Amino acid sequence: MQAGSRVLTENCSFDPYWWRAAPHKQEPAIAPPRSTDVAIIGSGITGLVAALHLARGGRQVTVFEAHEPGYGASTRNAGYVGRTLKHGFGELIESHGLPFATQIYGELMDAFLAVKETVESENIACHYKQQGRLLLATSPAMYEAMAHEFSLREKHLREPFAMVSRGEQASEIGTERYSGGVKIEDHVGLHPGLYHQGLLDAARAAGVTIAAHTPVLRIAREGAGFIVHVPQAQVTARDVVVATNGYSGDAFPWLKRRVMPFDAYQTVSEPMPAERLRQLLPGDRTYIDWNFNVDWMRRAPDDPTRIVFGGLTGGRNQDLRQMAERLHVRLLRIFPELTGLRFDNIWTGKCGGTLDLYPHIGRHDGIHYAVGYCFAGVPMGTLFGQKLARRILGGKGGDSAFDRPLPSSPFYWGNPWFVPHAINWLSRHDR
Ligand SMILES: Cc1cc2nc3c(=O)[nH]c(=O)nc-3n(C[C@H](O)[C@H](O)[C@H](O)COP(=O)(O)OP(=O)(O)OC[C@H]3O[C@@H](n4cnc5c(N)ncnc54)[C@H](O)[C@@H]3O)c2cc1C
Numbered sequence: 001m002q003a004g005s006r007v008l009t010e011n012c013s014f015d016p017y018w019w020r021a022a023p024h025k026q027e028p029a030i031a032p033p034r035s036t037d038v039a040i041i042g043s044g045i046t047g048l049v050a051a052l053h054l055a056r057g058g059r060q061v062t063v064f065e066a067h068e069p070g071y072g073a074s075t076r077n078a079g080y081v082g083r084t085l086k087h088g089f090g091e092l093i094e095s096h097g098l099p100f101a102t103q104i105y106g107e108l109m110d111a112f113l114a115v116k117e118t119v120e121s122e123n124i125a126c127h128y129k130q131q132g133r134l135l136l137a138t139s140p141a142m143y144e145a146m147a148h149e150f151s152l153r154e155k156h157l158r159e160p161f162a163m164v165s166r167g168e169q170a171s172e173i174g175t176e177r178y179s180g181g182v183k184i185e186d187h188v189g190l191h192p193g194l195y196h197q198g199l200l201d202a203a204r205a206a207g208v209t210i211a212a213h214t215p216v217l218r219i220a221r222e223g224a225g226f227i228v229h230v231p232q233a234q235v236t237a238r239d240v241v242v243a244t245n246g247y248s249g250d251a252f253p254w255l256k257r258r259v260m261p262f263d264a265y266q267t268v269s270e271p272m273p274a275e276r277l278r279q280l281l282p283g284d285r286t287y288i289d290w291n292f293n294v295d296w297m298r299r300a301p302d303d304p305t306r307i308v309f310g311g312l313t314g315g316r317n318q319d320l321r322q323m324a325e326r327l328h329v330r331l332l333r334i335f336p337e338l339t340g341l342r343f344d345n346i347w348t349g350k351c352g353g354t355l356d357l358y359p360h361i362g363r364h365d366g367i368h369y370a371v372g373y374c375f376a377g378v379p380m381g382t383l384f385g386q387k388l389a390r391r392i393l394g395g396k397g398g399d400s401a402f403d404r405p406l407p408s409s410p411f412y413w414g415n416p417w418f419v420p421h422a423i424n425w426l427s428r429h430d431r
Helices: 045-056 091-094 100-121 140-157 194-203 274-280 320-334 377-393 417-424
Strands: 008-013 037-043 062-063 131-135 163-166 181-184 207-210 220-222 225-230 233-242 260-269 286-289 296-300 303-311 343-353 360-363 367-371
Touching: 008 320, 037 091, 037 225, 045 296, 045 377, 062 286, 091 140, 100 140, 100 194, 100 377, 131 296, 140 163, 140 181, 194 207, 220 233, 225 260, 233 296, 233 377, 260 320, 303 320, 320 343, 360 377
Parallel strands: 008 343, 037 062, 037 233, 062 207, 131 286, 233 367
Antiparallel strands: 131 181, 163 181, 220 225, 225 233, 260 303, 260 343, 286 296, 296 303, 360 367
16 A cells, blocks of 8 residues: 555545635746836745735736746645744743834734735635634643733733633534643634635736746846846846745845745645534634644635644655655544544645744845745735835835844755754754
8 A cells, every 4th residue: 555545535636725726727938028117036925915016006017936826835825814923922022122022013913914904905705714713732831831922912912812721622622632722813714725816816907917937047136127037038127026935946045045945734634524523623713733843723714524734844755645644643643533534635835934933024135025934924925015015116114023134054055954853953842
């Protein structure tokens, strides 16, 4: 028996489940224009939101994408929209003081609201739902630490939360695995494929040129502008935006040295009786534990008979069948009764991490960039896309608390071989 076949359906797909509702069309490469006001590299959330606002601001915009539009993490993620950062609010107060912590978390709120505003203003039907999030503790000590962290957020940021004790959690999730958790009622879940599709349609309607299957090979300065080198063509551009996050490569070597790609894995199950799934996830939240290396699960937003389950972040195993086996073991740790349940989809995608674990927006050598979202790119990519556009258009609102020096290491030149070890080390408290 092939590894993985026990846990995979006969028709299991290794593409994201989200591509069923928002199929990736094999668009032919087009001849790019000889010149453009703004060249954007990457057609994910960041690139498309920037493109949309720039086009509405009167700029001629070309988005270059190495594959088909939305090839990257923007159509591969879990669709959680919250206020997530790898640095806790309490930790930031201790290390940098309350004003800095408040400014950083204030911008996370701006990002959270930017998604709502975008979905509403662009009329994107993407199952956007304020279903609340349940953050789960895997030990009593973690539960206490969460209570401390979220009371600080409530006190200083006025963000309400509710503790859910181990005794109460059955009304939210049908498992004994967790030691309770924190419920945040306003957090959102959406369908990532449809959100991206809506952004792509809006960008095209605003006049943005999407040059699919057109990898940018090199960006060179010329006078006050740039020459963007793509296969068989050179395009002059007044401004360049790099929005390649976990897929950053040789086009912008300075950035490649500073953004570390790491893989995350996600599955969607075959259908099961809706009532059975309702018993497992009665709260119908987006669920995620509070470890550094997380497991997450939710009901599929467009199908109440399927569970979405992800984890194993930082794994380097390209054999998705083996990863399916490992994810199945993790799923059974939470719901042992799902022994016979198989996956209909398993896929992977690349996140982008930075050495200081912050997202970053900035400019180097005249080139604008926004990267390093560490699992918060749905809201942060939306906000930074808007900010990148404002920076180029010269309007207000382009400033950011995340515009800080983007650190590099003398030991990192773009080969992320050590990332699984680093994630293991950073996850040591999880155990
Ligand atoms: C499994 C998984 C689950 C996740 N879950 C969540 C979640 O629930 N919530 C959340 O907020 N975030 C989540 N994330 C993170 C989030 O998806 C990303 O942070 C976000 O999508 C990044 O968007 P982006 O537009 O910056 O980059 P991407 O969407 O990754 O797009 C980058 C694009 O650049 C293109 N590109 C790269 N180099 C070139 C080049 N030289 N020329 C042309 N094109 C190029 C790539 O092909 C790619 O399409 C998750 C990520 C993964 C992988």
